[in-house]
Amino acid sequence: MGVHFYLNAEVTDFEKTGNKITSVVTHTQPIPADEVIIANGSWMGELSKLLGIRILLQPGKGYSMVYDPLSRNLQYPSILVDDRVATAPIGRWLRIGGTMEMSGHSDYILPKRVQSIYNAFKKYYPAMDLPQPDTSKAWFGYRPVTPDGLPYIGRHSQYANLTYAGGHAMMGVSCATGTGILLNEIIQHQPTSINIDAFNPGRF
Numbered sequence: 001m002g003v004h005f006y007l008n009a010e011v012t013d014f015e016k017t018g019n020k021i022t023s024v025v026t027h028t029q030p031i032p033a034d035e036v037i038i039a040n041g042s043w044m045g046e047l048s049k050l051l052g053i054r055i056l057l058q059p060g061k062g063y064s065m066v067y068d069p070l071s072r073n074l075q076y077p078s079i080l081v082d083d084r085v086a087t088a089p090i091g092r093w094l095r096i097g098g099t100m101e102m103s104g105h106s107d108y109i110l111p112k113r114v115q116s117i118y119n120a121f122k123k124y125y126p127a128m129d130l131p132q133p134d135t136s137k138a139w140f141g142y143r144p145v146t147p148d149g150l151p152y153i154g155r156h157s158q159y160a161n162l163t164y165a166g167g168h169a170m171m172g173v174s175c176a177t178g179t180g181i182l183l184n185e186i187i188q189h190q191p192t193s194i195n196i197d198a199f200n201p202g203r204f
Helices: 041-051 111-124 169-187
Strands: 011-017 020-026 030-032 036-038 058-067 078-080 085-090 093-102 139-145 152-155 162-166
Touching (some): 011 041, 036 041, 041 139, 041 162, 078 111, 085 111, 093 111, 093 139, 139 169, 162 169
Antiparallel strands (some): 020 030, 058 093, 058 139, 078 085, 085 093, 152 162
């Protein structure tokens, strides 16, 4: 459908003319652009610095572990609200994840965080015989967290063709479809389906 993916292309700069971005510069080539959408998750603030824009955003690290195969598994996904842990069973495969660690972009894994997820699961499902987690094999990822908990969705006043989409924290996958609809409306210069004033990327 005319989509091109530039894989492993690191953005190093932007070319501008007046109040418009004319191209996205990568380490291999500049990519001409009529519209620019910044939607790179927890790295949004760092990329925005190349445009002279200050975006307040913190990476919130979450951990998870996978057990596979299991002879007995949960039948339904669950959210263990009091302990901030979620479970996702698929066949004989089980993923357990949670926590929100505000430690920047760090590859260091805190064993106590991984252990707390395991302990919470055992509290709710004591009959499930899961082995102690191997903290060295725990997965982690970064959630983009804004100061007020609301995402950045909309055009930035500094450039006429710059739109932001991110900062959904733990709701990124759930909100992706709605955000995509809003982005389409914005770049097509159409009225948005909902009022997005609260998501203004220049609100701080």
